Amino acid sequence: MLNQSSTLETQTSVPHTGAPSRGRFLVELLTALLITRLPFISVPFKWLESYFHELSHGLATLLTGGAVSHIQLFPNGAGLCFSQGGWPVAIGFSGYFGAALWGYLIFILATWPKGIRVSFALLGGAVVLTTLLWGRDLLTIGILACLAVLFLLPLKLNKNRFMGSGLRIMALMIMLNALASPTVLLGLNGKGDAAMLAGATWIPAWIWVFLWLAISAAMIFLCWRRVDRAASKSV
Numbered sequence: 001m002l003n004q005s006s007t008l009e010t011q012t013s014v015p016h017t018g019a020p021s022r023g024r025f026l027v028e029l030l031t032a033l034l035i036t037r038l039p040f041i042s043v044p045f046k047w048l049e050s051y052f053h054e055l056s057h058g059l060a061t062l063l064t065g066g067a068v069s070h071i072q073l074f075p076n077g078a079g080l081c082f083s084q085g086g087w088p089v090a091i092g093f094s095g096y097f098g099a100a101l102w103g104y105l106i107f108i109l110a111t112w113p114k115g116i117r118v119s120f121a122l123l124g125g126a127v128v129l130t131t132l133l134w135g136r137d138l139l140t141i142g143i144l145a146c147l148a149v150l151f152l153l154p155l156k157l158n159k160n161r162f163m164g165s166g167l168r169i170m171a172l173m174i175m176l177n178a179l180a181s182p183t184v185l186l187g188l189n190g191k192g193d194a195a196m197l198a199g200a201t202w203i204p205a206w207i208w209v210f211l212w213l214a215i216s217a218a219m220i221f222l223c224w225r226r227v228d229r230a231a232s233k234s235v
Contacts (some may be wrong), residue, residue, distance in 0.1 A: 018113035018164060019230035024224070030164060032172035036180070043152060046077030047143050048170065049099050049177035055130060056098020057081035060091045070136040073143040077177075092197045095213040096182050103174035104219040110167035111226065117155060117166060124151035172220070179216035182209045 020028065036042050050073055058068045058081050058096050066086025073079045083091070109119040127148040137139045150170075185192040186209055194205035 002151040010128060018111040018116075020111075020165070022227055024165075025227040026168050029172055029220075032169045032176055035169070036173050036176050044146055045077070045079070045092040045170070045173045046177055046206065048140050048150070049103075049174050050074075050077050050079040051127070051130075051144070051147055051179060053095045053099040054079040054081045054182075055126075056094040056102070057091055057136065059085065059227075060094035061086040061100070064090050065195060066091070069136060071130070071134045071140065072137060073140045075139070075143075077181075088114070088200050089197060092193045092200065092207070096178055096191050097215055098221045099178040099181075100175055100212070100216040103171045103178060104222060106174065106221045107168055107171035108226070110164050110171060111230075113164065116163045116167065120151050120154050120163065124148050124155075127151060128190050158159075175216055175220050175223075179213060179220070180207055182216075185209050 019025075027028065035045060054071045058071060061068050061081070061083040064085075064087035067084050069082040069084070071079065071081045081095075106119070107122070109115065112119065127144055131141055131148070132145040135144055154166060157163055182194070185194045186206060189195075192205075193207040197203065197208045198205040
């Protein structure tokens with residue numbers, strides 16, 4: 001019985017790193033993909049990508065010497081960051097890049113068994129802080145409140161294993177939405193981050209779009225590599 005239990009534990013996750021097994025990762029990735037395609041249910045998770053997108057614009061603005069007035073989030077997953085100053089190229093590029101990077105970092109946090117609850121608390125706290133600093137209209141505040149609940153409510157659970165899986169699925173959904181969102185820009189003439197970057201750098205908008213697509217795909221691949229390496233070490 002002891003050997004069977006050990007084998008089962010190894011198959012579902014790697015004890016030393018908290019990373020899931022290869023099979024479990026693929027199930028979580030498929031689950032994330034299905035949820036992002038479901039009507040209504042996918043909406044809060046589109047807000048997640050939009051939130052990290054606008055948060056990244058805001059952080060890039062601050063890091064390059066600008067100031068952020070406020071952010072706006074909309075029910076369809078769109079968002080805006082109102083700012084002054086800063087380096088336009090860094091600010092424009094940071095949105096889709098930042099969302100994909102946040103997704104990857106959250107996935108890494110979700111493979112830290114002892115820090116799962118801390119991770120949920122920190123992410124929920126970040127959303128609350130963003131609301132206090134940059135939330136102005138009731139719609140945005142309502143959406144941010146939903147996201148805060150999404151991160152803080154799982155703290156009621158007693159099983160870190162389920163919390164880790166849920167956090168990884170959320171991270172994968174952020175990356176998948178970051179992968180899908182830039183494709184919309186291909187149909188927008190003169191609008192969006194890609195058009196702004198094209199005007200600022202003379203690099204065509206479609207190159208920026210495909211660069212964001214490549215980055216998002218690379219982040220998902222890095223998640224797989226982490227899982228694969230952890231599984232290889234456990235053999």
